[in-house]
Structures are given as structure tokens and as C-alpha cells.
Amino acid sequence: MMPFSVRTFRVRSLPLRPAGFPSQLLLWFFLLGWTPLLAVAQPTVDYRITISAPGDDEARIEMTIHNLDGRETLDVALPAWTPGSYEILNHAKHLFELTAQGPDGQPLLLRRRDKQTWRVRCAGQSTVILRYGLLCDRQSVDSNWLGPDYGQLAGAATLLYVPDGRHWPATLTFHLPQGWQAALPLPRRADQSYTAESYDALIDAPIAVGRLTRLDISVRNKPIAIVTTRPPKDPAGLQKAVTTIIETYADLMGGLPFEQYMFQYLPFADEDDERLEGLEHANGTLINYAPEDLLDQPQTKNWLVVTAHEFFHAWNVKRLRPREFADYTLDRELYTPQLWFAEGVTEYYAWRGLRRAGLISAADFDEAIRSTLTYLANNPAAGQVSLAEASIGTWLTGTSSFEDIPLDYYRKGFIVGLLLDIEIRTRTSNARGLDDLMRQLMRDFPPESQGYRHEDIIATASKLAGTDLESWFRRYVEGTDELPLETALNHMGMAMLAEPMTELDFGFELEATPAGLEIVEIDPDSPAGESDLEEGDLLRTVAGKPVRSEADFAAVLSTLQPQKAVKLTVLREKRPLTVTLTPEVITTLDVAVGPLPNPTPAQKALRVALRGE
Structure with a gap:
């Protein structure tokens, strides 16, 4: 179909009108008559995922694009990374047997353009159907894995997209083995298909498949789903922990920003050592864990921390975003110096939120500070790499193993978030703090905005503190100055002590x-x-x-x-x-943190505000 052009339909080309017939009325009828040509249907995309049998580690995908606009060629691609996991994974290396055809079943010429992009010669076809297979053998929250009883699929690792059609509406259906079901945080229609307003919304929904157990609850009139691979032994305890976390952050941030939310807890296969891994999404989170019986211990500290961290991302990152995240690039790295705020401050709120909720003790909160300070004290990169630089450099190592990261912006960002909270509270006599900064940024930079810049954080924090904090950010976020730990902790009635420890190592x-x-x-x-x-x-x-x-x-x-x-x-x-x-002699610093025995009223008030008594 040729695009509509006003120059194609000029009044002078019309047949002669009857005598006395108003030309304006004739033009009105003419335009009404051509209304169907003006209302061109928007392209839509239907996806179908097929898993043939339990234990099959390959999935088959069908992608049908409707109402194409008459273009001669069509590009399709698979993202190079999964949003939220800052690592180039080259998902296309798991894709095989890609074919394209028209609605009549005739094959269409298909050529690879680069490692993750293909061009289809569609010759004006209004419908194009693509089919391909995927190897699903990497169990990680950012990738695809299928086992004998359950599996997990990341949209970015699974579904091809049209680079200039990411705004097209999409549907997703499943063809699964008998007894299997799918669970994902998207609206579901009567025909069991899931709908998304765009490709970005579609891949922002983690997919769990298998013999699943689902616990549905309501928190503040919002449906919350908890998806597991078997019934937990303490469903009431799991429900209580999740509900308490949701209520705590809803109180903190002034309500819930979503219409529905889904927690997916899927165990790592064949792993016994404790390990937890989570990935945030706008309306849900996927958390992998080990050992398998952690599901029956919903009060386990690390389980709570990962759950709280991923859930707080519903605000910080998924809706309150760095400006660089306003338009995701899926074919290459997406650099931002703000990961310390997106991830590190979120980690701070994971611990603070759990303490505020009463799910961990003050001693647990202190231990989180102590262990993080010990990490920083023994990491030379803490004084050589800034938080802003670490945020960008993460693409060199990825986030699969934090041992490979020169400076963990999660952990240093946690401490800098604490120090920023103390700084604002100290300058305002505990009248304002980081909570106010988060709420104000949410108001100033809602999801539909372009997102915040580094200078926006500085300006907002300075306004709340009643004084210019640009130097503070320049020293501790953009720079590598030694953090004012002892002074800041003293303000909140806490003390720290670093002692050298010697050990032998082969x-x-x-x-x-x-x-x-x-x-x-x-x-x-x-x-x-x-x-x-x-x-x-x-x-x-x-x-x-x-x-x-x-x-x-x-x-x-x-x-x-x-x-x-x-x-x-x-x-x-x-x-x-x-x-x-x-054996080699290894000397490290061990940091101790604890409350001062006789704090001043100001110290005690700040300490209670941040970690309770």
C-alpha cells in the first residue's frame, strides 16, 4: 500500500459537479469517502513459544507480523543483552534454523546482516512469518533455561524484534507439554494469550514455565502473584514476608506504582551451596535460588534481601530512570554513570526497608555495613575507581561474577547512599533524608519523562539539604576521595574500628x-x-x-x-x-561497627531513624 499523500488527490482532478452543488460540500463528501485509506492499521506482532516435551532444552518460536506497511525489506534482531543485566550476552548465538515466509507459505529470502540482525526481503507482503529454534541451557535470570520440570525464559533472549517497530503492540501464546503452564506479569485475554503494548513491555515480563504453584494475594487492592515450582512448606510465612515488604515500600514511596506484580522463585538446578540471583522488571521479578529448601525458609536473611532489592526496583530503575535509560539500545552497551544510584542505593534500601519492616534486626543492619566496609577497606580499587567510572566499566566484566568487578558499585553505592542519607539529615536536623530525595525525584522525573541526570540528583539533594552538595558528589561519586566514614557514622551514634588481621595462604x-x-x-x-x-x-x-x-x-x-x-x-x-x-602472609583489615554507648539526643534520633534500636 502506498502511503497517503495529499498531493495525490487534488480537487482539480475531480469530475465536474452538478450545477448549484456547493464545492465545499463536495470536498467534504470526498474526504469522508476516503477515510478508510487515512486510517491505516498499525502493524502488530504475534509470538508463539513451543516447548515440545519436559527436559527438552530447545524451544521453537514463531513470530507473525501483521499489517506491514508495504516495505520491500524487513530487519529483525535479537537483543545483545537483557535490560537490568549489564553484560553483553550475544543471545543470538543460541538461535538456529531461522526461516521467513509470506502468508501463502512461500519462503522469503533471508540474509544475516550482523551477529544479531537479519534482513527479510518481503516485497510488499502485509504479513511475514518467522520461525526459529533456541537453545535454552543457561540458567540465569537474564537468559533461557529449560529443565525436566520447569524452565525460565528471558524475553530479550527469546523474542526477535523489528528495530523500527518496538512500539508495535504484541501478543504471546504458549504451546507447552501436558501439565505445564506459563506465568508472567502481563494481562491475559480469554483466549489465553498475553498482551503487551510494545516489544519493550513484552520483554520486561519474565517467563516461568512448568509444573508451577501459584499463590495469589492482594496488597492494597493490587493483585500479587507468588510463583514457585512446588507448594512451600510455610505458605503463610512466605505470604507474610512478601506482604510486609510490599507494605513497607508502599508506605515509604507513597503507594504502589503498578497494577499487578509477580514474584517468581525458581530454584537453581543441581546446586547445593547458597546462591541467590534476581532481576528486576516493571511488574515483577525473577529470583533464582539455591539450595532448593530455601523456599521453606522465607525468613532467611539473604532471601529477604534479594526479594526487597528487586522489589524496590519497581520504583528505582523501572520508573525512576537515568536519562540514558529513557530509550534502551538493545544492540549494544547502554552506558550510564548512574548505576551506583540505580543499584547501590537500591541495595541500601533493601537493608533499610527490611529493618524498617522489622524483618531483620539492628544487628543485621550493622553487619551489612560492617561487611561492606571491610570489602572497601581491603579493595585498592575503592581509592582508584570512582563510582561513576565503575558504573560505566561494568560492561567490561558484566555482573555474572562480582569477583571480576574492580569496584562493586552495589556495595560502595550502598555505603555512599547511607552517607548521603546521613549528610542530608545532619544538615536538616533530621528533618529530611534520602527518603525525601527518592520521593521528590519520582515526582520530578515520572516514567513518561526523559529521566534524571547526575546534576538533577545533586540539585534535588542540595535543595532538600538547604545547602550546595556539589562538592560532596564531586568528591565521593565522581571522585575517589576517602569516604568520611567515621565522621558520618558518629553523626548517627555509631562507631567503627579497623584492625589488621594476618593469615597464611597457599x-x-x-x-x-x-x-x-x-x-x-x-x-x-x-x-x-x-x-x-x-x-x-x-x-x-x-x-x-x-x-x-x-x-x-x-x-x-x-x-x-x-x-x-x-x-x-x-x-x-x-x-x-x-x-x-x-605459605604467603596475607594482611587484611577487619572493620567493626557498633552503636555508641551514650549517644547525644541528636545522635540517637538519627540512629533510630536509620536503623532503629
Whole structure:
């Protein structure tokens, strides 16, 4: 269909009108007659996800685009990353057997343009159908994984999009194995299809599939769904914890910003060590966890922290956004210096919110501060890399392993958020704080706005504090000045003490196995790395003493002397091997944090406001 042009329909080309017939009336009827041509239907996209059988790690996707505008070619792409997970994952490497056809079933020419984009020669077709397969073998909140009983799909890793059609409305349907169901935080129609106003809204809904259990509750007249892979042993406890978290942040932020919300708790498969991973979405969150029985312990501190962190993102990040997030780029990195605020301040509110809710103790809150300060005290990057730089540099390492990040902007951002809260409260005699800053930013930069800039945070914080805070931000956010920890903590009636600790280290990591203590990782720049030890060796003795467990090893290690060589016996392919090592002396700082015994009234008031008594 050719686009409508006024020049195509000129009055002079009309047939002669009857005598006495008003030309204005004739033109009116003419325009009414051509109204159908003016009201061109907007393209829409229908997706269908098919999972053939439980345990199948491949999914089949069908994408049907309707009401195309007569274009000769159509580009489709798969995002390079999942919003909220700041890492290039190249989702297209899991896509295979992509085909395109018209409504008559005839194939359409398809060519790859780059690693994640394809061009379809559609020759004016109004409907184009694409089909492809996806390998779903990476269990992470930003990727796709399918197991024998359940699975999880990230929209950005699953659904192709038209780069200039991200605003087109979309529907999503499922064809699943018998007994399986889908759960995602999108409106569902009577025909069981889910609807989204745009591609961005569609991929902002995490997808859980499988034999699922669903607990539906209502909080402040908003439907809340809790989706799990089996009935929890303490459903009342889980419901109470989730409800308390929702109510706490609703009170803090002045209501709930969504019409519905879904918590998806899916266990990591075949993992026993405690691990939690979450990803925020506008109307829900997906949280992976291990061990599996954590589901039955909804009062576990780390479970609560991850839940609170992801839920607070419903405000901070999903609706209160950095300006760079106003228009997501899906084909490449999306840089912003504000991740310290988006993630670090959210982490601060996870702990503060839980303390405010009474779900953790004051001692738990203090321990969060202490452990974070210990991390910063022992990380040279804390004095070399600014929070703004760390926010941008995260794309070099991703967020899959925080051990690879030079400076964790989550943890330092948590402390800087605390210090900013103390700074504002100190300058206003505890009349205002970070809560006021968050609420004001939400009012000034609603979801439909372009989002905030760094200078907007400074200006708003300065206005609330009644004094210019530009220097404060320049030193502690943009710069690497030493944080005013002791002074700030003193303002809130707290004290800190850093003491050096010395320990010996051979430079290898051990893991308990049925065969014994296995050396699973060796630091190449360590005594072990310079020795004949190999990964896979089974440690048998240290200094002549048998070691059968990690506790045995720690006990023997504590008796060794610095700068003194030690004989280790290992078993390699059932043959004993003796190696002599001199353990390295490692000195670290251990930070202690606690309340002052006799605070002033001002100190006590601020302490109560931030962490209670």
C-alpha cells in the first residue's frame, strides 16, 4: 500500500459537479469517502513459544507480523543483552534454523546482516512469518533455561524484534507439554494469550514455565502473584514476608506504582551451596535460588534481601530512570554513570526497608555495613575507581561474577547512599533524608519523562539539604576521595574500628568431595601456582597432619608459622606426591561497627531513624 499523500488527490482532478452543488460540500463528501485509506492499521506482532516435551532444552518460536506497511525489506534482531543485566550476552548465538515466509507459505529470502540482525526481503507482503529454534541451557535470570520440570525464559533472549517497530503492540501464546503452564506479569485475554503494548513491555515480563504453584494475594487492592515450582512448606510465612515488604515500600514511596506484580522463585538446578540471583522488571521479578529448601525458609536473611532489592526496583530503575535509560539500545552497551544510584542505593534500601519492616534486626543492619566496609577497606580499587567510572566499566566484566568487578558499585553505592542519607539529615536536623530525595525525584522525573541526570540528583539533594552538595558528589561519586566514614557514622551514634588481621595462604581453593579435599583452583601468582601442584589433586596431609575436611585444613593452617616451609602430601591418579611450599602472609583489615554507648539526643534520633534500636 502506498502511503497517503495529499498531493495525490487534488480537487482539480475531480469530475465536474452538478450545477448549484456547493464545492465545499463536495470536498467534504470526498474526504469522508476516503477515510478508510487515512486510517491505516498499525502493524502488530504475534509470538508463539513451543516447548515440545519436559527436559527438552530447545524451544521453537514463531513470530507473525501483521499489517506491514508495504516495505520491500524487513530487519529483525535479537537483543545483545537483557535490560537490568549489564553484560553483553550475544543471545543470538543460541538461535538456529531461522526461516521467513509470506502468508501463502512461500519462503522469503533471508540474509544475516550482523551477529544479531537479519534482513527479510518481503516485497510488499502485509504479513511475514518467522520461525526459529533456541537453545535454552543457561540458567540465569537474564537468559533461557529449560529443565525436566520447569524452565525460565528471558524475553530479550527469546523474542526477535523489528528495530523500527518496538512500539508495535504484541501478543504471546504458549504451546507447552501436558501439565505445564506459563506465568508472567502481563494481562491475559480469554483466549489465553498475553498482551503487551510494545516489544519493550513484552520483554520486561519474565517467563516461568512448568509444573508451577501459584499463590495469589492482594496488597492494597493490587493483585500479587507468588510463583514457585512446588507448594512451600510455610505458605503463610512466605505470604507474610512478601506482604510486609510490599507494605513497607508502599508506605515509604507513597503507594504502589503498578497494577499487578509477580514474584517468581525458581530454584537453581543441581546446586547445593547458597546462591541467590534476581532481576528486576516493571511488574515483577525473577529470583533464582539455591539450595532448593530455601523456599521453606522465607525468613532467611539473604532471601529477604534479594526479594526487597528487586522489589524496590519497581520504583528505582523501572520508573525512576537515568536519562540514558529513557530509550534502551538493545544492540549494544547502554552506558550510564548512574548505576551506583540505580543499584547501590537500591541495595541500601533493601537493608533499610527490611529493618524498617522489622524483618531483620539492628544487628543485621550493622553487619551489612560492617561487611561492606571491610570489602572497601581491603579493595585498592575503592581509592582508584570512582563510582561513576565503575558504573560505566561494568560492561567490561558484566555482573555474572562480582569477583571480576574492580569496584562493586552495589556495595560502595550502598555505603555512599547511607552517607548521603546521613549528610542530608545532619544538615536538616533530621528533618529530611534520602527518603525525601527518592520521593521528590519520582515526582520530578515520572516514567513518561526523559529521566534524571547526575546534576538533577545533586540539585534535588542540595535543595532538600538547604545547602550546595556539589562538592560532596564531586568528591565521593565522581571522585575517589576517602569516604568520611567515621565522621558520618558518629553523626548517627555509631562507631567503627579497623584492625589488621594476618593469615597464611597457599594460593589454592579446596572443595570437599567423596574422595577427599580436592584442589579445584590454583592462583598462578601464588606459592601453589609456582609449585608442582595441579588442579584435581587430592590433599592428604599438611605439615604431617592428616586433613579430611575444610575444618581440618583450617585448624592445621592456624598452627603454621610465617616464612616457614611446609610439606604437603597430595594424591594424584592414586599416587602420592609431596610438595614443599612456603605459605604467603596475607594482611587484611577487619572493620567493626557498633552503636555508641551514650549517644547525644541528636545522635540517637538519627540512629533510630536509620536503623532503629
